[in-house]
Amino acid sequence: MLRSLCRPFRRWQPLSVLLPLFWTACLPDPDIRVPDFRPTGLVDLATSTADLGPLPDAKRVRWLPDVSAPTSQTLRGITSDLSGQVFVVGHGGVILRRTATGWVQEPALDGAKPVTTNLYGVVSSGSDWYAVGEAGVVLRRATDKWQQEAKDLAIPFSLFAVVSTTSGDLYAVGDVGTVLRKPMGGVWARDSVNPALANANFRALAVGQLDELFVVGQGGIIARRSGGMWTVDSTPLDVGDRGNFHSVIVTRESVFAAGDYDRVLRRDVDKWRRESTVPVSGPDGHLLAVTAVGADLVVVGANGLIQRRNGTTKAWTLEDSGTTATLSAVGSTPSLRAVGALGTIVVQQ
Numbered sequence: 065m066l067r068s069l070c071r072p073f074r075r076w077q078p079l080s081v082l083l084p085l086f087w088t089a090c091l092p093d094p095d096i097r098v099p100d101f102r103p104t105g106l107v108d109l110a111t112s113t114a115d116l117g118p119l120p121d122a123k124r125v126r127w128l129p130d131v132s133a134p135t136s137q138t139l140r141g142i143t144s145d146l147s148g149q150v151f152v153v154g155h156g157g158v159i160l161r162r163t164a165t166g167w168v169q170e171p172a173l174d175g176a177k178p179v180t181t182n183l184y185g186v187v188s189s190g191s192d193w194y195a196v197g198e199a200g201v202v203l204r205r206a207t208d209k210w211q212q213e214a215k216d217l218a219i220p221f222s223l224f225a226v227v228s229t230t231s232g233d234l235y236a237v238g239d240v241g242t243v244l245r246k247p248m249g250g251v252w253a254r255d256s257v258n259p260a261l262a263n264a265n266f267r268a269l270a271v272g273q274l275d276e277l278f279v280v281g282q283g284g285i286i287a288r289r290s291g292g293m294w295t296v297d298s299t300p301l302d303v304g305d306r307g308n309f310h311s312v313i314v315t316r317e318s319v320f321a322a323g324d325y326d327r328v329l330r331r332d333v334d335k336w337r338r339e340s341t342v343p344v345s346g347p348d349g350h351l352l353a354v355t356a357v358g359a360d361l362v363v364v365g366a367n368g369l370i371q372r373r374n375g376t377t378k379a380w381t382l383e384d385s386g387t388t389a390t391l392s393a394v395g396s397t398p399s400l401r402a403v404g405a406l407g408t409i410v411v412q413q
Contacts, residue, residue: 125383127370130401130409132166139403141195142395145188150395151205152403153183153195159203159210167409172203172210179203179212182222185236185269189228196223196236202244202252214244214252225269229277235289237266237279243294256293261285268321272314280309280321286336300335311354313361317375322351322363328373341371341380353402355394364391364402368410385410 133139139154150162157180160167172179172195183197193205200219203210223238232248235255241262245255265282272278277289278297284306286297309323319331320339326349328339341363343349351365359375368385385391391404400412 125372126413127383127385127387127402127410128413129386130167130411133160133407133409134167134169135160136407138392138405139407139409140182140184140392141186142393142401142403143186143188143193144395144397148398149188150398150401151186151188151193151195152393152409153186153197154403154407155182156180157183157197159183159186159195170205170210172212174212174215179210184223185225187226187228187234189234190232194226194228194234194236196226196238198222200238200242202226202236214246217244217252217254219244224267225279227269227271227277229271229275230273231275233275235269235271235277237269237281239265242266243279255289258287258293258295260296261287261294267309268311270312270314270319272319273316276314278312278314278319278321280312280323282308285309286312286321297331299331301329302335302338305329305336305338310350310352311363313354313356315356315359315361317359320354320361322354322365324350326351328354328361328363339373339380341373342382344369344382352390352392353394355396355400357396357400362394362396362400364394364404366390368404370402383412 135158137155137158139152141153144150152160157172159170159172161170181198181201183195186195195203200221200223201212202214204213219242221239221242223236226234226236228234234246236244241257241264243255243257244252246252264285266279267281269279279287284301286301287294288297305327307324307327309321311322313320321329326341326344328341329336330339348367348369351363354361354363361373363371368387368389368391370383370385371380372383373380387408387410389405389408391402394402401409403409
């Protein structure tokens with residue numbers, strides 16, 4: 065009964081009215097789940113029907129749907145290589161490869177058994193590709209086949225992100241302070257983590273041009289790798305900005321972290337400073353992924369939210385994603401694409 069009363073308000077009422085009156089009663093429905101907006105555990109992504117209202121810029125960038133994806137599974141990661149080849153991964157072991165005519169699905173195997181584990185991150189490394197996911201799964205694509213590896217580590221925790229450095233090393237991060245490293249030509253092993261991060265739930269990982277590595281996660285966790293060990297970043301962070309972070313990127317300008325409640329932080333010399341993003345209230349403001357497009361930054365998140373930071377003016381503007389599906393990942397090469405719930409893929413025009 066409560067849900068039937070709430071739905072009309074979600075659909076028609078302005079968000080400014082909705083949130084103060086119906087926050088605890090109507091958002092979210094029991095069957096609407098979003099990632100990591102609770103201290104622990106893993107949940108799905110889904111759609112929201114809340115109305116953000118009119119966007120302020122009539123000349124805003126337009127995104128259009130790519131309906132050729134052969135899946136309705138939630139998509140969680142996207143990446144590409146220098147040749148422009150694109151891969152997307154998601155729930156149920158879904159792996160999609162972009163071809164000239166659309167998307168094709170590729171199977172992953174654990175020996176002869178299909179992998180159906182939820183996948184959360186993907187990266188290219190030389191001619192190979194790697195994907196990571198739930199229950200410590202690590203997949204490698206070599207000679208056009210995906211196979212599971214690192215099984216000997218018996219990692220019981222989910223891995224949410226994986227990156228490749230310019231030197232060819234691979235890193236993957238996840239729950240309970242888990243960091244894995246695979247050096248060039250070596251094998252996967254646990255990387256050294258400061259005891260202060262032993263229970264940290266890491267969600268995203270980024271590498272800079274000089275192989276500078278940063279990781280972010282639940283509860284305002286921001287750490288970096290220095291001297292062969294992961295330690296809490298020494299740059300101060302305001303108490304009010306210690307939310308859940310879901311994405312991080314290292315650019316020529318700085319390091320940026322994005323997370324809950326419309327929060328984007330920039331690492332300055334003296335502290336992490338909050339960026340002046342376009343205000344979006346409540347759960348519709350949760351930011352789940354960030355990428356760089358030239359000097360610009362693009363962030364995506366709940367309810368189809370997309371914001372862009374102009375690299376010259378440093379001003380943030382909303383963009384029309386054309387969807388209300390939660391967008392969980394965004395990639396900028398060769399075309400700017402965002403992926404998310406229910407097999408959603410949108411492409412910037």
